[in-house]
Amino acid sequence: TRERLQATFDLVNQHLSVLFPTLFGGGQAQLVMTGEEILDAGVQMTAQPPGKKNSSIHLLSGGEKALTALSLVFSLFQLNPAPFCLLDEVDAPLDDSNTERFCELVKKMSLHTQFIYISHNKITMEMAEQLVGVTMQEQGVSRIVAVDIEEAMRLKDAIPV
Amino acid sequence: TRERLQATFDLVNQHLSVLFPTLFGGGQAQLVMTGEEILDAGVQMTAQPPGKKNSSIHLLSGGEKALTALSLVFSLFQLNPAPFCLLDEVDAPLDDSNTERFCELVKKMSLHTQFIYISHNKITMEMAEQLVGVTMQEQGVSRIVAVDIEEAMRLKDAIPV
Amino acid sequence: MRLTQIKLAGFKTFVDPTTIHFPGQRVGVVGPNGCGKSNVIDAMRWVLGESSARQLRGESMQDVIFNGSGTRKPVGRASVELIFDNSLGKAAGQWSQYAEIAVKRVLHRNGESGYYINNLHVRRKDITDIFLGTGLGARAYAIIEQGMISRIIEARPEELRVFLEEAA
Amino acid sequence: MRLTQIKLAGFKTFVDPTTIHFPGQRVGVVGPNGCGKSNVIDAMRWVLGESSARQLRGESMQDVIFNGSGTRKPVGRASVELIFDNSLGKAAGQWSQYAEIAVKRVLHRNGESGYYINNLHVRRKDITDIFLGTGLGARAYAIIEQGMISRIIEARPEELRVFLEEAA
Numbered sequence: 001t002r003e004r005l006q007a008t009f010d011l012v013n014q015h016l017s018v019l020f021p022t023l024f025g026g027g028q029a030q031l032v033m034t035g036e037e038i039l040d041a042g043v044q045m046t047a048q049p050p051g052k053k054n055s056s057i058h059l060l061s062g063g064e065k066a067l068t069a070l071s072l073v074f075s076l077f078q079l080n081p082a083p084f085c086l087l088d089e090v091d092a093p094l095d096d097s098n099t100e101r102f103c104e105l106v107k108k109m110s111l112h113t114q115f116i117y118i119s120h121n122k123i124t125m126e127m128a129e130q131l132v133g134v135t136m137q138e139q140g141v142s143r144i145v146a147v148d149i150e151e152a153m154r155l156k157d158a159i160p161v
Numbered sequence: 162t163r164e165r166l167q168a169t170f171d172l173v174n175q176h177l178s179v180l181f182p183t184l185f186g187g188g189q190a191q192l193v194m195t196g197e198e199i200l201d202a203g204v205q206m207t208a209q210p211p212g213k214k215n216s217s218i219h220l221l222s223g224g225e226k227a228l229t230a231l232s233l234v235f236s237l238f239q240l241n242p243a244p245f246c247l248l249d250e251v252d253a254p255l256d257d258s259n260t261e262r263f264c265e266l267v268k269k270m271s272l273h274t275q276f277i278y279i280s281h282n283k284i285t286m287e288m289a290e291q292l293v294g295v296t297m298q299e300q301g302v303s304r305i306v307a308v309d310i311e312e313a314m315r316l317k318d319a320i321p322v
Numbered sequence: 323m324r325l326t327q328i329k330l331a332g333f334k335t336f337v338d339p340t341t342i343h344f345p346g347q348r349v350g351v352v353g354p355n356g357c358g359k360s361n362v363i364d365a366m367r368w369v370l371g372e373s374s375a376r377q378l379r380g381e382s383m384q385d386v387i388f389n390g391s392g393t394r395k396p397v398g399r400a401s402v403e404l405i406f407d408n409s410l411g412k413a414a415g416q417w418s419q420y421a422e423i424a425v426k427r428v429l430h431r432n433g434e435s436g437y438y439i440n441n442l443h444v445r446r447k448d449i450t451d452i453f454l455g456t457g458l459g460a461r462a463y464a465i466i467e468q469g470m471i472s473r474i475i476e477a478r479p480e481e482l483r484v485f486l487e488e489a490a
Numbered sequence: 491m492r493l494t495q496i497k498l499a500g501f502k503t504f505v506d507p508t509t510i511h512f513p514g515q516r517v518g519v520v521g522p523n524g525c526g527k528s529n530v531i532d533a534m535r536w537v538l539g540e541s542s543a544r545q546l547r548g549e550s551m552q553d554v555i556f557n558g559s560g561t562r563k564p565v566g567r568a569s570v571e572l573i574f575d576n577s578l579g580k581a582a583g584q585w586s587q588y589a590e591i592a593v594k595r596v597l598h599r600n601g602e603s604g605y606y607i608n609n610l611h612v613r614r615k616d617i618t619d620i621f622l623g624t625g626l627g628a629r630a631y632a633i634i635e636q637g638m639i640s641r642i643i644e645a646r647p648e649e650l651r652v653f654l655e656e657a658a
C-alpha cells in the first residue's frame with residue numbers, strides 16, 4: 001500500500017539521518033525516489049561522507065560504500081528490531097577509524113539487542129563479551145572452542161589443514 | 162572462433178591445475194562447459210579446496226571463493242602476461258595462511274611482472290619493495306607520501322578528516 | 323527473547339553434535355577461512371524457516387546435510403536447535419508462558435523433515451509465528467550474511483525498492 | 491616495458507599535480523578508506539584508453555575531473571601521464587626505438603580531450619596499439635579492480651564464458 005511504503009521510506013530516512021553521521025563521523029545520506037509514483041518508482045541512495053561533494057554513491061570508495069550500505073541495513077533493522085542481530089564480516093572493508101565508529105554503534109545498540117558477529121578484525125573482536133573460536137583440525141569438520149582475544153588472533157590464522 | 166575459444170579454455174585449465182593448488186596448498190579446480198557446443202555453452206568453475214568434497218563453488222566460504230576467483234584471474238593473466246599487474250584489495254577476505262600463499266605466488270610472478278597492489282593487510286605490505294602512502298589531510302584532496310612498513314600500518318588507519 | 327544456545331549435528335561442516343553457548347550481549351566468532359563460521363549463520367537462518375536453498379548457498383535443501391570429507395563419510399540427517407530465554411514472555415501466541423523456547427529443525431537425506439518447538443512437532447508457520455512482532459520475519463534485517471552489503475551497494479533502483487518493501 | 495612513474499593533475503581526488511615513482515617490482519599502496527588508492531588504479535585504466543565511464547565508477551566521462559571538496563573549488567581539466575621504461579624495445583610499432591615512452595590523456599570540462607605519446611598528439615588507437623602483444627589490451631587481466639573478484643564469483647555461466655572470450 002502506498003501509505004505504508006511512504007511511511008517506511010520516511011522512517012528509514014529518519015534513521016539514516018542519525019546513523020550515517022554516526023558511522024562516518026559526519027556527512028549525510030538519504031533514500032530518494034527515482035520517480036513520482038512510489039509504487040513503481042525505484043529507490044536510490046545519495047550519500048556524502050564528511051567533506052566530500054560527490055552526488056552518486058558509485059564514485060565512493062570500497063570502504064565508504066560498505067559503511068553507507070551498513071547505515072542503510074541498520075536503519076532497516078531499526079524499523080522492527082529483532083532480539084538479536086547476526087553480522088557476517090560486515091567490517092571487512094573498513095579501516096581502523098571506521099571500524100572504531102562501527103564498534104561504538106554496535107556497543108550502543110547492544111544495550112537492547114544481542115549481537116553475534118563474525119570478523120577477522122582485532123578491534124571488533126576486542127569489544128566482544130565472549131569469543132567463540134571455530135577450528136577445523138580434522139579436514140572438513142568444524143569444532144568449537146572458547147578463546148580469549150590472544151588465542152582468537154592466533155586462531156583466525158591457524159592453518160586449517 | 163571455436164578452435165581459439167577451445168584452445169583458450171584448455172590453456173586456462175592448464176594454468177588452473179598449477180595455480181589453484183599453489184594458492185590453496187592443495188586441492189584442484191577446473192573450468193567446465195555447461196553444454197556440448199562451446200560457442201553457446203556457458204562456462205562454470207568447479208573447485209575443491211584440500212580435503213573438501215563440495216562440487217559447486219557456491220557452498221565454499223567467502224575466503225575460499227575469493228582465492229578460487231584469484232586463481233582464475235591469474236590463469237587468465239598468464240595467457241598474455243602484461244608488463245605489470247594491478248591488484249586492488251584482492252587479499253581482503255583471506256586469512257593469514259592463505260595470504261602467505263598469495264604473497265609467495267606474487268613474489269614468484271614478480272620475477273617477470275611488476276606488481277602494484279592496494280592492501281590493508283600487513284603481511285602483503287611486508288613483501289613490498291616499496292610502499293606508497295596515500296593520505297587525505299585536506300578533506301577530499303589526495304596526497305602521496307613515501308612510507309616504511311611501520312608508518313604504513315599507522316597510515317592505513319589515519320583519521321582522514 | 324535472548325538467544326542462549328545453538329545445537330548442531332550433521333549440519334554442513336558441523337557433523338559432530340556441537341553446542342555453542344551465548345551468555346553475552348556481544349559475541350564474536352573467529353577462525354580461518356572455510357572453518358565453518360558462516361555455516362553457523364546458515365544454521366540459524368535454516369532453523370528459523372529458510373525455504374530457499376540458494377540463500378544457504380546450496381542448490382537443493384539436502385545440501386545442508388554433511389556430505390563427507392577427506393576422513394569422514396556423509397551422514398543421513400541434519401538437525402539444528404536454537405534455545406531462547408523467554409523469561410520476559412515476549413514470544414507470541416501459545417508459547418508466551420514458557421520460560422525457555424527450543425526451536426528445532428530436522429532434515430533426512432530421504433526427504434523426511436520436521437520442525438519442533440519444545441520437542442512438539444509443529445508446522446513451519448508455527449516457527450515464524452513465534453517471532454511475529456519480534457523483527458525475525460523471513461526477510462527482516464536481523465541476519466546480514468557475507469556478501470549482503472555488496473549486494474545492497476550494487477542494487478539497481480528497482481532492487482533497492484524491493485529491499486524497502488520487504489521491510490515495510 | 492616497466493612502469494616507472496605516474497603523474498596526475500585534476501584527476502578525481504588528485505587535484506594537485508602529483509608524481510608517484512615505481513622503482514620496485516612489488517609496490518604496495520596503503521591508506522585509509524576514501525583517501526584515493528583506487529583512484530590511482532582508475533587513472534591508469536583511464537590513460538590506457540578506458541572508454542566506459544561505468545568502469546571508472548562514474549556516470550559520464552567528466553566525472554573523473556576533480557569536482558570540488560569542502561575546501562576547494564572544482565577544476566576544469568584532468569590529466570594523467572604514465573611513463574614507461576622501454577630500454578628493452580618491447581613497445582610495438584614506431585615507438586619501439588624510444589628508451590622512454592610517456593603516455594598521456596587529458597580531458598577538459600568543456601569536452602575537449604586528447605591522447606599524447608611523448609607529447610605528440612595521437613589517437614586512442616595509437617595508445618592501445620603500443621601495448622599490442624603486451625597483455626595490456628582493453629579487457630586483459632592486468633588490472634584487477636576492487637569488486638572484480640566478487641563479480642567473478644557471482645558470474646553466471648554465460649557471463650563467465652564472456653570473461654573467457656575476452657581473454658581469448
Ligand SMILES: Nc1ncnc2c1ncn2[C@@H]1O[C@H](COP(=O)(O)OP(=O)(O)OP(=O)(O)O)[C@@H](O)[C@H]1O
Nearest residue numbers: 222223224334355356357358359360361387388389
Ligand atoms: N553439506 C556440507 N557438508 C560438508 N561440508 C560442507 C557442506 N556445506 C558446506 N560445506 C563446507 O563448508 C565450508 C564453508 O564454511 P563457511 O562458509 O562457514 O566458512 P567460513 O568460516 O565462513 O570462512 P570465511 O572466513 O572464508 O568466510 C566450505 O569449505 C564447504 O565445502
Ligand SMILES: Nc1ncnc2c1ncn2[C@@H]1O[C@H](COP(=O)(O)OP(=O)(O)OP(=O)(O)O)[C@@H](O)[C@H]1O
Nearest residue numbers: 061062063502523524525526527528529555556557
Ligand atoms: N571527480 C572527483 N572529484 C573529487 N572527488 C572524487 C571524484 N571522483 C571520486 N572522488 C572521491 O574519491 C573517493 C574515493 O577514492 P578511492 O576509491 O580511491 O578510495 P580508496 O582509497 O580506494 O578507499 P577504500 O580503502 O575504501 O577502497 C570518494 O570519496 C569520492 O568522493
Ligand SMILES: [Mg+2]
Nearest residue numbers: 222223360468
Ligand atoms: Mg564466511
Ligand SMILES: [Mg+2]
Nearest residue numbers: 061062528636
Ligand atoms: Mg579502494
